Amino acid sequence: MxxxxxxxxxxxxxxxxxxxxxxxxxxxxxxxxxxxxxxxxxxxxxxxxxxxxxxLPAQMRILQVASAAPSMDIHVNGVPIFKNLSFKESSRYMTFPAGRHQLDIYLNEETRSPLLSRNLELEGGTSYTLAAAFANESLTLLPFIDLPFVPQNEAKFRFIHLARAMPSVDIAVKDGDVVFEEISFQQASDYLTIHPMIVDFDAREAGTKRIVSSLPDMEFKENTASTLYIIGLNHETDRLESIMLSP
Structure with a gap:
């Protein structure tokens, strides 16, 4: 209804x-x-x-966070729209009519056999980030709705968990309170509105005080909605790999 x-x-x-x-x-x-x-x-x-x-048209961008995959091309309705996206790269927003669209992911410059094909319903006036990621060893395309409106002179942010080898996490201010509880793999937190600032965060194993990794120097800018994508653990630095995207 x-x-x-x-x-x-x-x-x-x-x-x-x-x-x-x-x-x-x-x-x-x-x-x-x-x-x-x-x-x-x-x-x-x-x-x-x-x-x-x-x-109203919809907006869509692609984020490539499939670490083991080579560069990708994404075709929309048979047309190559997003090209040569490598790991940790994102495209800019592109505008599409509301309605159903066919998305096919190929290896860069390949057009014979797609790595993944998917039909996606885009709602008019809505902005989407589609994350190309691995889940259970298979490539998947995860749609997240972006909400770019921010109260004047404020900032807002959310976290999205795309690190498949990591357990559910709580996101807490360093040495402080939990901000987002129990974010599981492929899940997005709600947005939180704050004053523009730089914050150090800890990712803790959900429900515990055990720090999985640190996320220092996260800068949230005035009049900007930011999404921090947690994409995995860098074993050389023992820190979470992350990407911050804004509209």
Missing amino acids: SDTQSFLQKAKTYGLLSSYYQYSNPKLHEYYSQKHLKNLEKASQQLKYEQMKVT
Whole structure:
């Protein structure tokens, strides 16, 4: 059921209740009548919003975090759009019509047999980052919705766990409180709004104080929504490999 249909169903229910109490209880009649009208108004607003989103394009970018894979080309509807993406590289956003699109991932300059094919439904007015990553030894394409709006003069950020060899983690301020609890593989945290600043984080094994790795000097800039992708452990430095992306 769409949001518009949900509001209409509520409006219908409140309308029936309003009619039921019309003569026996004027207060309840007025109460349900007002709720009936409010839900009709919400349904109208939601319908306009849904109709607008159908006409708006979507934005999409690709992040290559499949460490064992060579450079990739990504074809959209048979056309090579994102080319020669190597490990830890991301494309810029590209605009696409809302609706269903065919995505095929190939080795760079290869067009015979795709590494992965997927149909993806893009919603109008929505920004996506698609992470090409490994899960259970197989290449997969993980879509994440980006929310670029930030309150004026503030910053916001989230974490996404794409390190397949790592357990679920808590993200905490260094020597401080946990900010995001139990982020598991392929999961995104909610966004958190903060003042622009530089923060040192620790990634801890979920539910414990044991530090898996440190994430120092994370800079969150004014009027910017940032996503920190955790992509694995660098065994030379014993630190998490990570990528910070902003719109």
